[in-house]
Amino acid sequence: NAGVTQTPKFQVLKTGQSMTLQCAQDMNHEYMSWYRQDPGMGLRLIHYSVGAGITDQGEVPNGYNVSRSTTEDFPLRLLSAAPSQTSVYFCASSPGQTEAGTEAFFGQGTRLTVV
Amino acid sequence: AQKVTQAQTEISVVEKEDVTLDCVYETRDTTYYLFWYKQPPSGELVFLIRRNSFDEQNEISGRYSWNFQKSTSSFNFTITASQVVDSAVYFCALRCIEEYGNKLVFGAGTILRVKS
Numbered sequence: 001n002a003g004v005t006q007t008p009k010f011q012v013l014k015t016g017q018s019m020t021l022q023c024a025q026d027m028n029h030e031y032m033s034w035y036r037q038d039p040g041m042g043l044r045l046i047h048y049s050v051g052a053g054i055t056d057q058g059e060v061p062n063g064y065n066v067s068r069s070t071t072e073d074f075p076l077r078l079l080s081a082a083p084s085q086t087s088v089y090f091c092a093s094s095p096g097q098t099e100a101g102t103e104a105f106f107g108q109g110t111r112l113t114v115v
Numbered sequence: 116a117q118k119v120t121q122a123q124t125e126i127s128v129v130e131k132e133d134v135t136l137d138c139v140y141e142t143r144d145t146t147y148y149l150f151w152y153k154q155p156p157s158g159e160l161v162f163l164i165r166r167n168s169f170d171e172q173n174e175i176s177g178r179y180s181w182n183f184q185k186s187t188s189s190f191n192f193t194i195t196a197s198q199v200v201d202s203a204v205y206f207c208a209l210r211c212i213e214e215y216g217n218k219l220v221f222g223a224g225t226i227l228r229v230k231s
Contacts, residue, residue, distance in 0.1 A: 031217060033218075033219065040124065040223060042119075042206060042221040042222050042223040043208075045219070048218060050217065058218065088158070090160065094219070100146075100148060100217055101148045101165055101167050103150055103162040104150075104208075105162075106159070106160040108158070108159055109158055109159070
């Protein structure tokens with residue numbers, strides 16, 4: 001069982017470069033989310049999606065774009081990387097409102113450094 | 116507002132001590148879910164437990180126990196007879212149904228260091 005797959009695991013970018021973090025899940029989950037983890041700040045929600053074609057902003061959306069063209073995939077795009085985006089990024093999925101009590105499943109994380 | 120507060124930034128204990136990690140939440144929803152996750156040094160997020168707002172029963176799983184009190188909006192986590200392998204960052208999280216459309220919001224986390 002693959003669960004939630006994130007790629008890449010590590011990435012170094014130069015300021016101003018763009019890139020896409022990939023996230024795929026094979027559990028047919030409706031909900032998918034992107035978080036960033038910074039020391040002392042826990043996991044902060046960047047963007048989330050409640051189904052294919054539907055996305056919304058979380059707590060810290062600036063500098064990031066998402067789209068959800070399929071149930072399985074939820075890529076996160078950094079438009080113009082900045083040092084403040086140095087962080088560990090996690091993708092998560094969960095079943096949907098009818099199973100809201102089910103835990104979220106997380107990918108392994110992407111450690112991104114912007115120099 | 117939907118919010119989770121973990122006031123303890125870091126806790127250090129000696130092996131075999133009991134330790135309680137605090138979690139206080141805020142929500143106006145009547146239906147919500149609380150979760151605890153563990154993040155060991157390897158970095159992955161490991162689900163530990165869930166609790167819904169209508170079930171205030173405490174739960175025990177081996178050395179782990181959870182105390183949910185709606186009156187104080189708290190969902191505390193106790194590790195009995197701690198072990199070095201318990202060293203990790205622990206996160207409390209809240210999912211509300213009505214107010215925030217199922218978003219899962221995390222606390223800042225508590226770093227637990229268990230020394231041998």
